Amino acid sequence: MLTKVVVCVHCGGEDVVRNGKTSNGKQRLLCKGCKRNSREERQGPRYSEADKETILRAYMERPSMRGIGRIFGVSRPTLIDWLKKRP
Template sequence: MVTITLQCPHCQSEKLVRNGRAPNGKQKYLCRSCQRQSREHPAPHAYSAERREEILRAYEERSSLRGLERTFGVSRQTVITWIKKGCHASGVG
């Protein structure tokens, strides 16, 4: 039998316990040390930097948040978060 030891991506502790499943079917884990949740094999970013820049340029061209949601299929809350973080100004994801 092979034992795989998982580490918390936040605090690097090995005190992880299974904690249900994500909507996409991936296993979720809870860290007993820092009390934060994580998923197995998380995707680093849902949108590429180029895609984010394209959406934020459309927003700067006076497109509404609802219009961006319909056109690009991205959540309004996601765009709001990008605007608040200033991702479009620095060009960094």
């Protein structure tokens, strides 16, 4: 069985522990490295088109990947990917 390595979205550290659930039922994680909470990163798309549109629009308003990542929990590679695919 493969063990999925969960890394911290903030510092990339692997010393991440489960820390309950978020209000919408997502797994919440606490990084022991930087002591910050993050949501579990899943493989593949997990945002609806509407979510994506909202996030991209927010990014156009204030182009800060760090800020957008913090607000929406979207990883930087995901955001970059969306921006590339944006028509």
